[in-house]
Amino acid sequence: MLEAIGLTKLYGQHTALDRLDLKVNPGEIFCLLGANGAGKTTTINLFLNFIAPSAGTARINGVDVARDPLGTKQDVAYIPEQVSLYGTLSGVENLRYFSALALNRHLPRPRLLELLEQVGLDTHAIDKPVSAYSKGMRQKVWIAVALAKEVKALLLDEPTSGLDPHAANEFSGLLTRASQSGVAVLTTTHDLFHAKHTGTRIGIMKRGRLVESLDSAQISDVDLQKLYLAHMGA
């Protein structure tokens, strides 16, 4: 579903991503771990066609992202580290607006409320301006947009950064439910615990290269930490 074949990005002499080969199948949650500057966000940006690859291809549902950027965007939803919505609109208004952008049609209010309930947004907050929402609440609205889109792939960039443990746990639950419905999920994170307990596969990136790729079920928390630190040179 999500595939990188020799994906490379150079910025002058600096190699931000070096021949990444990666495949995320439907129903998988692939967590990319790595330090700042390892190439995690660059990978996400290449899949979203925010930047052009220097070499290689990124494919979504078998289609080259660079050749059909608009078509591939219909099959993928993106959740950034900071979800910014329109503060003067309410949660349901933001959902209505962004889901209409995503689907090119308008969803009726009952469907919007159903989506917000699915992601666990407090019903009292639905019609309040988003400027009063916490980060976790804004993320829920955005996940509702992704669910409305009924996408086949999710791209997430540090989604649990800044969330309290309860909110992070809720978020992980939503991801798991999405993958169980056949969505391919690629997420980047610094959080070893989140990667181990949410991901089905884990990749470790260092200086633009995928140096490790393994099943999360095949490694313990402690061994994962040791392996990660070994690669980081600590």
Added chain:
Amino acid sequence: MKWLIFEWRLIARSRLSVAALLLLLLLTSLAVWSGLHETARQRDTIARLAPLHQQDVAALAARYPNSADAGSPAYYTFYNTWDPPSQAAFLALGLRDVAPYVLRVRALGLQAQLYEGESFNPEVALPGRFDFAFVLIYLTPLFAIALLHDVVSAERESGRLRLLQAMPSTRQLWRRRIGLRYALLLACLVVPAVVGAVSSQTLPAVVLAVLAVSAAYLAFWVGVTVLVATSTWRSVANATALMGVWAALVLVLPTLANMVLVRAIPVHQGVDLMLKQRQVVHGAWEVPREETMGKFYAGHPAWKDSAPLPAGFHYKWYFAFHQLGDESVADQVREYRDGLLARQDWSDRLGWILPGVAAQSVLHRLADTDLPAQLAYQDRIAAFHGDVRRFYYGYLFNGRPFGTADFAKLPAFTPRPAAMTVPWTGLLVLLAVAALTLGAGMMRFARINPERGG
């Protein structure tokens, strides 16, 4: 329609945007009202002329019930000429606020009466009164900048740009946003203008042309704003850059262009013509009368069979040297008018690169308040003055007395009809420049990169 409602909701919940739109609507309404008030005042002034003239004539008829010659009646009778404002003049007062629209003339030398206290400026140098043209050309760009300068940078700075660019229909989103803001700005301009046009009974063709000018000029500035707004700069930098562009295109370059035009096409001021004519007239007192009359009869043989001048002062001689004074500056008058028209032509050409100049030129032509309109009024005055002269010459040079009954035969001025012409070249140039600029701006949305800038 729902899309527009969503986008409208975003605008409506931004107090600054709503305030800007309301302010533009208020300013346009005030400008239209100001224009209507001024043209109504001018029409009222013109309407008072006829009864005043009748009073003057009645008083003169009582003072000169039976003159041996028409000299004194000719000397003392003033005639009102006037140039009524067109029905579209309220939109662009143009030269009507600096050049006379009412002028009293008598049978003496015309050039002194015509150019006394007159000044002309090319279109490029006249901000003019607070009318619709002023609001459109000088203020509307600022409102376009206010509503659009941060259309991308605000999304980038708030962190929403990545979310928006990850959507498949982002280009339609930008088009809707730009389109709605453009439509709202245009509505704030057009609604008061149309209300004013209806109350003024302006011709529909002229109204449509004014709407086209407004739409094109606004589209140009929306295009310029979008060209800058789609850069990677921050909102403040966009606004600063656009203010600089506004100052250059609307204030600085037109002023510089005017300075260049004034140097390149030097034109004597009308007051120079007036002084020259007066010098000749005053000097005629020193010239032998027979010489003056000889020159006059050479140019006007129709009166050469008039009786010889008696001893002492005679009005035949007086009016003859006044006419010779006019004729002595005829070449300079032609040069003066040709120079003004040449400057006007170059101003119109400047409109190809300065849309504000083009818009102003087109609006003034539609409103019939530009230089050609003013010169046409002067031509009308000159023709009427010729009629007045010939009327009195018939009495003076044929030795006929002038009495009460003759006051009833005085020539009557008829104003020129308003010239309702659409300056197609200027309008089409403006539309083309607007389309190109807006098109270039909209194409840049395809290259927005959320990874750059901020």
